[in-house]
Amino acid sequence: MTAGCNNEDKKDESKKPNDPALKYQAEISRTSFGVPHIKANDEGSLAYGVATAYAQDNVCLMADEFTTVSGERSKHFGPTATRQTSDLPNLQTDFFYRIINDDEAVKAAWNAHSAPMKAMIEGYVAGYNDYLDKTGMNNLPDACKNGAWVRKVNEADMVKLLRRYAAEASSGQFIPAIVGAAPPGQNPLMPALPPKAGMNPMDPDYWTAMRERTGSNAVALGKDATDNGQGMLLGTPHFPWRGALRFYQLHLTIPGKLDAMGAALGGMPMVNIGFNQNLAWSHTVNNSAHFTVHAMPLDPSDPTKYLFDGKPQSMERKTITIDVKGPDGVVRPQSRTFYSSQFGPMVVIPGQLDWTGGMAYAINDANMGNHRMLEQWYGMNSARSLDEFKASIDRTVGLPWVNTLAVDKEGSALFMDVTVVPHVTTAKQNACVPAPFKPLAARGLFVLSGATSACAPGTDSTAPQSGIFAGASLPRLTRNDYVQNSNDSAWLSNPHAPLAGFPDIVSVDNVEQFGRTRLGISQLEKRLAGTDGLAGRRMTVAQLQGLALSNRVYYAEQIMDDVLTLCRGDRNAQAADGTSVDLTSACARLNQWDRTVNLDSNIGYLYFTGLWERIVRVPGIWAVPFNPADPVNTPRGLNIDNVVAANTVRQALASSALDVARMGVSQDARWGDVQVSTRGTRQIPIHGGKGTDGVYNAIGSVPGADGKLEVIYGTSYIQTVSFDKNGPQAQAMLAYSQSTDPASKHYADQTERFSKKEWITQPYTEAQIKADPAFSTMTVSRKAVATPNAKP
Template sequence: MTISGQLSRIGLAGALLGAALGLSATVHAQGNVNQASAEIRRTQFGVPHIRAENERGLGYGIGYAYAQDNLCLLANEVVTVNAQRSRYFGPEQRTVEQRENRASDLFFSWLNTPQAVSGFWQAQMPPVQQLVEGYVAGYNRALAERQAKGLPEQCTGEWVRPLTAFDLVKLTRRLLVEGGVGQFAEALAGAQPPRATAQNAGPASTFAGAADRQQRFALERGSNALAIGSERSFNGRGMLLANPHFPWVGGMRFYQMHLTIPGQLDVMGAALPGLPLINIGFSQHLAWTHTVDTSKHFTLYRLQLDPKDPTRYLLDGKSVPMSRQTVSVEVKQADGRVGTVSRVVYGSQFGPIVQWPGRLDWDNRFAYSLRDANLENDRVLAQWYAMNRAVSLKDFQDAVHRIQGIPWVNTLAVDDQGQSLYMNLSVVPNVGVDKLARCSDPRAGLQLIVLDGSRSECTWDVDPKAAQKGIYAADQLPQLLRRDFVQNSNDSAWMINPAQPLSGYSPLISQQGLPLGLRARFALDQLGRLAKDGPVEVKDLQRMVMDDRVYLADQVMPDLLEACAAESGPDAEAVAQACVALKAWDRTASLSSGPGLVHFQQIMARLQAMPDSWRVVFDPKDPQHTPRGLAIERAPVLKAVREAMAASVEEARATGVSKDLQWQDIQVASSGGRQTPIHGGPGELGIYNAIQSVPGANGKREVVSGTSYLQVVTFDGHGPKAEGLLAFSISSDPASPYSADQTQAFSRKQWSVLPFTEQQIKADPHYQALIIREGDETARVATQ
């Protein structure tokens, strides 16, 4: 199957596009000053440990190793961010995320203009440019070697080509807008004045798909993190559990690696495709991870239009013309020839116009403009570069304060001195409570912030201390340093540690008094239990993920089982079948869990849409324990419960879920014709090991996202001691020996030691080493 065929089947994480730009003569000259070289040592599961004398050499090794493992994946991402999907695969085919190619191309052509890409590149410090240039050279070398042998079936075609540095810039800019305007690609690409709406707005199904993707975004890009300090850890030093939940396919799929420049940098962890840096990892004295935050990274502006012309808007009483940017994409036509499709993207001083039928309509009175703070964030690579080089927790924290380049995630970290740190220092629009009161419509709520675009006073405030115009300064954002613990599972900053609630922030930053997610409640519950048993040990943190406990079951199962004993009616037979399965279920999402798990998911999916079903409603004074219980003593709730049970039995019958099936027979990860059973389940049920799967063939469910890179890091007097796993394995190439090995280990719940020191690396029984140097035709096998 070709990669274009795979895209329509699975879908790739959203991306950015732009014109294909070659390197300038200056970049070429800069790159050839010194020939890059790197040593790539691989240990168990093919994990690369890349060592070089400088940044260009390090990037060279990263790009080469990554291409060995994921050449087709990155080549496909490059097509996406360069707005060329319609040209090569056809306009009506879809990306992995099920976005129509034409809409994707128009969006990314708008995003990655030559000016934007060049400006981002010029803003990078020399070491970062050298990392990127080295990465490009290393990838291109691996590509040439693979082309000589024959490319994998997934990426045979003219669309596979050598990279330029600007390709990696475009990939980075895609990453930046994932939590903002990237969620509105169809709304931006299809926005047209009222007279043109009928023919240009696109089918309703396009926006239905976009709405589904927005709902899945939080599920597919969640995370858990626990940072344990000296007061709670087994040895008085810091302990970190990193459990990011990210897609298992496409452009947000983590890659595991270890990077070393002797005397300057030594860091191990995981990175997203195309990034020559570690995003989540550990070094000699500290370890850190990220969780997707709840902060707002964009705002909408409602424009009041000029009654005489819907392409003009009123600002402070004056009529102002909208800006117009023509974007063009090449499209493969039915006869195989390539044509061009152009579209005008309209904008205001706040940002592009977005049009979403039924939600954000562009009529003769109003239109909506979107301002994304991360469009101006050119500091993201410098941010992770500084974090990778940090030698202490203070150095780490100071770098985040100074640079403010983290786009849309929280940061949790520990050090070998026993400190635990939480920071929500991402890029957040500077809109305070007073401005919200003056400039927003309270009827719109706080899910989407909609400001008044007819008054210039409603623009974002400017703080001279902030690293970027219009965002909050670091000292105005939530952060907490403690010696017991901090934790986050994609909730606001409010309950990072209940002993010290964080409150009083603008709703764009953090909101208090809202129900906690079930994963956070589970974490706090477990920490409370562990406090009674003694210090926290490594096995305790690992069990939180690997025990696959369904926390919601603890809150409602007694009531479900009581509902089973209620007076029988016409639904008695169907309800009885569900009740037998529920009673036999072990209340986990383990491989051996029976059909009770399936019934529980299906029953709760229906009941969670019924907000008045709780016996004990949410109490902001007790967020750790409320809401809970099903109010089956109320007739409507009992009726709804039994109807959900009966419906679940019918659904199980239709999908072939028999009484003898186990979860390992249903949820799988496929690679190269092999299927690996995967434990875990939906995070909204309070399963810490959050796994999202979708219906596949033969009644199976195929994993698409969830637990990805796992690490538990502790310290002793010699440095870090880490265990971990990359749940979907290093390589996305089904023919690679590293495409399913860690997946199988994850299925067996077997963590591995992550070798960090030279002694550990060379002692690994799977050790192999390769030296690559620019200009040399062949790589050289290194000896110990």
């Protein structure tokens, strides 16, 4: 806490909560691990307190994100530099955010918010700006101290941030395609890259990889599945450990209105994942598509005119200017003209979505019309029952790209796949998807004819937004045993009650499931059948936590016996690059490996993961192929009786062995010696492994400078919540800790706990909060004085 904040605390101690001389007033109490409990009497004051607390821990992160969504990175950091969390150059992201966040769009978004949500946005802006004033630019953390890019913000900046989150799973994945779109004969800002398998957003594998990278697991257990007959929830979102998509723990209270605790993304003055007195919930990145692409035939005389319902329509031209710092340090304006249709911005992906003299493509991002996210989470935070919670989601349809799993204290378990999805029915899919794009549509990616209004997304009068499905028409399931999701479609939320028959843009059924889905269902089914070797047939909190962090590698369990069979043959194999490799060491480590990624596991996992990524999509590799009638147990086993398949596996293992050798890892190393999270001079060992390998505790890491693997995404805010006669009982960990400031005592404290699998009991009631050994409290406020109107 800054000196300024402490002075404010002393000055305001005698003020009453409803003092009319104060525009905003919030009480911020801190407990162990720096978790803020923020209490206020109104929405604006609550958000004021959230912004203050968040800035105390992550002001540089927030300032960086405001710079990004305002399209100002090239001005301060140069056009070719990239962010820590992205490989896209600043010039591309600047133009993209200027395209989606133009003045007209931001103003429309602001006007669409209700008065209480506008008050929250205004309060957050005031809290952030006051923090900068009271702290002083010279006293900020080193990462942004006296940074020219750190500035006060206004309501428009907050709206831009919300729109950035909304677009994350839609146009936010098309940045090069949007910024690189230019008519034939005109040079694009930056040439779009040619398509590469899994590397562009019109490849279904791209979205599979994205859900694995920023996906999640969640389990909601009903009264028939828990040891005390009440609801129990597990939430394990897998999000980046860097950047604005980091979660932040907090507890929000407006007496008589809401009392919710959990975690939120930066800039969100609401709990995104958490619990209140009556229920608990989590989210998983869902499988629905949130955009459509439209193939528009062009006027032969002008590639910037398209034919719609038989009539030529001129594309909208918009010239956007950004400031760009040159190599000489001088900032100069740079302008480009971009084109859009009635559906949205033009896009180009060479070889797949080309802008030719006869055809062009535009993206329709349904979430660009979603201005209801704050309203949605407000309704969820304040829900007094599961029915009220569900009704809020159905009514608002404000969740941009996440499923919801929830339980209540009475023991009902709920799954809802209700998000913003373009209204494309199966009939419209059949009629409007051009033949070359039908295989994509079958996997949930839609290119529609843009020549006729009949092929535009349809309208449902009961939906809160034109062109999307109404909430009540989307998948949901309520059970007394369980529902679960690990980023697959709604189909197998519970295998005893499949959710099938929805339009492909919403949910695809009868398809192979992720390893995490299969592992989760298998563990739940065995627990409830009493066949997992543990006592009883119901779940305890400890067992649910064990399920979350068992670190089993599901696909290793499916194929390792066959790999070891091959290991008993010829130990010499040829890698993909032609190198001859002795497999003796690799096979020895795999034979000794316990098929988990716990800290004390040996490095057999390194050999396995390199092997698996090379064979996972090889046709004919499975001994038992996928069977829609047995989706939890298939595919399985390697087809090693087939000479070609066996040689493919041996070659993959040889190539993986070369990768491990290049890393320079000791053959005696443990997994905890290899995968780490660096905090200053300390390298904290991190358990877990790739979600694509079927690890429930999904952790993604990249090679570090010292030959180790540095964690960059994965399990983030992990919580279990149960209920008893005393209310919610929550245990949680924020895997990367609360603060991004190396000088903070909360920079690594929870990371240490996560490394040790030491869950942290969350103080929720006022008595629990005040009894916490690290309890402290302060009051922050702003006087009710006239301020310049800086609204959109």
